[in-house]
């Protein structure tokens with residue numbers, strides 16, 4: 001398999017943190033070219049800080065972290081402290097990072113990197129609202145054809161929504177950006193709630209993180225314990241859904257996931273359904289497929305991979 005050379009675009013977020021840790025623990029399959037932060041779960045000042053805390057937790061202060069857009073394209077920022085806590089990374093107490101934030105804007109880093117690397121070699125992995133990616137496409141339309149692919153967490157079909165009855169958080173926060181990305185012509189793989197709500201940290205899976213006996217294992221156990229309170233109460237589920245790690249796990253073990261190549265359009269007009277991913281799962285329209293929309297995963301295989309990889313850090 002050709003190694004994935006990725007830019008992680010993120011709004012940490014406990015599940016973002018685990019996604020980043022999984023990528024940094026998997027150098028055979030994944031090379032992280034940089035991490036770009038965006039406003040989402042919490043404001044940008046916290047997401048860029050949290051991204052650096054996670055790199056240091058992984059023992060990788062050499063990773064370059066960039067701050068990007070601090071608000072969606074055409075709407076006020078919606079955040080999710082009710083899920084992630086005040087810091088966005090509540091649970092473990094992680095020290096303030098000593099590694100610097102890069103001076104360059106995240107959008108310019110994305111553009112420069114995609115232009116500088118060989119065509120077809122860079123994959124974007126958005127784990128938050130798609131603002132940075134859309135702004136990069138608007139500013140530099142040439143980069144879309146140079147990407148290998150985009151693998152993102154966002155949207156829902158059968159699970160419909162989590163931030164509103166009709167929309168998933170990442171897409172709802174910046175639907176205009178999502179529309180640009182889904183219309184970009186780039187090969188897109190989507191990890192919607194339909195998949196991520198099956199990646200649940202049960203008691204047994206949480207204990208496996210803690211049993212690693214490492215600082216990373218303990219931190220991930222504490223993050224998922226904090227994160228699960230919300231979903232347990234809301235859905236009555238047995239634990240926290242690890243949304244974003246589905247993206248990085250897919251790069252390592254695509255065989256754990258199944259989905260359909262279908263058309264996905266983004267609702268940007270209706271306030272009632274703003275940010276809904278209108279996914280043509282049953283192929284009832286003649287619209288051209290533009291995304292590999294995942295529907296299922298092997299949850300036990302996913303957690304076995306995650307635990308095995310986190311043990312390396």
Ligand SMILES: [Ca+2]
Nearest residue numbers: 013016127128
């Ligand atoms: Ca996220």
